[in-house]
Amino acid sequence: MVAAYDDRDGVIWMDGAFVPWRDAKVHVLTHALHYASSVFEGERAYGGVIFKSREHTERLLKSCDYIDIPHPFSVEEIEAAKAAALRESGLSDAYVRPVVWRGSGPDMGVASARNPVHMAIAVWEWGAYYGDAKLKGAKLDISKWKRPSPETIPCFAKAAGLYMICTMSKHVAEAKGCSDAIMMDYRGYVAEATGANVFFVRDGKVHTPKPDCFLNGITRQTVLQMLKERGVEVIERHIEPGEMEGFEQCWLTGTAAEVTPVGSIGEFSFEVGALTRSIAGDYEKLVRGQLAAA
Ligand SMILES: Cc1ncc(COP(=O)(O)O)c(C=O)c1O
Numbered sequence: 001m002v003a004a005y006d007d008r009d010g011v012i013w014m015d016g017a018f019v020p021w022r023d024a025k026v027h028v029l030t031h032a033l034h035y036a037s038s039v040f041e042g043e044r045a046y047g048g049v050i051f052k053s054r055e056h057t058e059r060l061l062k063s064c065d066y067i068d069i070p071h072p073f074s075v076e077e078i079e080a081a082k083a084a085a086l087r088e089s090g091l092s093d094a095y096v097r098p099v100v101w102r103g104s105g106p107d108m109g110v111a112s113a114r115n116p117v118h119m120a121i122a123v124w125e126w127g128a129y130y131g132d133a134k135l136k137g138a139k140l141d142i143s144k145w146k147r148p149s150p151e152t153i154p155c156f157a158k159a160a161g162l163y164m165i166c167t168m169s170k171h172v173a174e175a176k177g178c179s180d181a182i183m184m185d186y187r188g189y190v191a192e193a194t195g196a197n198v199f200f201v202r203d204g205k206v207h208t209p210k211p212d213c214f215l216n217g218i219t220r221q222t223v224l225q226m227l228k229e230r231g232v233e234v235i236e237r238h239i240e241p242g243e244m245e246g247f248e249q250c251w252l253t254g255t256a257a258e259v260t261p262v263g264s265i266g267e268f269s270f271e272v273g274a275l276t277r278s279i280a281g282d283y284e285k286l287v288r289g290q291l292a293a294a
Contacts, residue, residue, distance in 0.1 A: 051255075094126070137263025138179040149185075188240070196260070197209075
């Protein structure tokens with residue numbers, strides 16, 4: 001039985017100071033709890049170093065801009081706080097979760113400009129996101145929910161509100177025995193999984209959805225650079241769901257997912273092929289500083 005996330009030993013960085021893990025609480029009238037006025041990051045440390053830490057911090061503050069939350073701290077302050085939180089955790093391989101939210105204050109309606117902004121950083125141990133899928137290939141469902149248009153929601157923010165349909169998609173997927181679900185976008189093109197980007201391989205070329213209405217993940221960009229350095233042709237484009245029939249290999253990328261091979265998406269099957277295995281292996285080396293920077 002996994003210990004509940006609010007019932008653990010250790011400390012959590014909150015608004016500039018460390019508090020005992022179990023005391024890192026918010027009030028029930030916290031604006032974010034009612035209206036999703038919250039943004040966050042997901043990062044991984046390997047051997048005591050957070051991979052692409054500054055890029056994550058910059059994205060966190062960009063997410064604040066997208067959803068109209070003033071920056072609670074500067075990039076430098078957040079970098080120092082994350083490093084301190086990692087140190088305090090005593091872990092060297094860890095998951096790092098910074099979160100920024102609108103707290104409780106004079107506003108309890110939709111507008112919340114007068115409510116204070118808070119920030120916390122928690123660090124914990126988190127193994128493979130998809131269990132043993134790294135070897136066998138993950139089994140994915142196809143979600144009924146669509147990634148929304150950029151005119152509907154600030155879709156490039158890593159904001160809590162965007163995850164409502166991800167949680168619902170993943171619950172349905174898990175009930176069917178799948179690890180996750182692929183979501184189409186509002187136009188019907190293949191978009192991404194609920195917390196990871198997707199890549200396909202056909203005839204030695206890599207095809208990946210153009211990130212024009214979802215997160216262009218930091219892992220995605222890292223893998224694109226790795227493919228470029230190997231001279232593999234990559235085509236970023238709109239992909240119709242029916243095209244998945246002709247793809248030979250597939251993998252997911254994300255900070256939590258790292259590079260996870262995919263065995264099936266709905267009725268479409270893929271092999272855990274050589275390119276998938278080699279990119280997954282090289283990513284593992286790269287994050288541990290055992291490969292030249294991508
Ligand atoms: C919806 C979604 N897409 C893609 C990603 C991959 O992003 P990254 O590689 O920056 O972790 C994530 C994870 O953060 C995500 O939650």
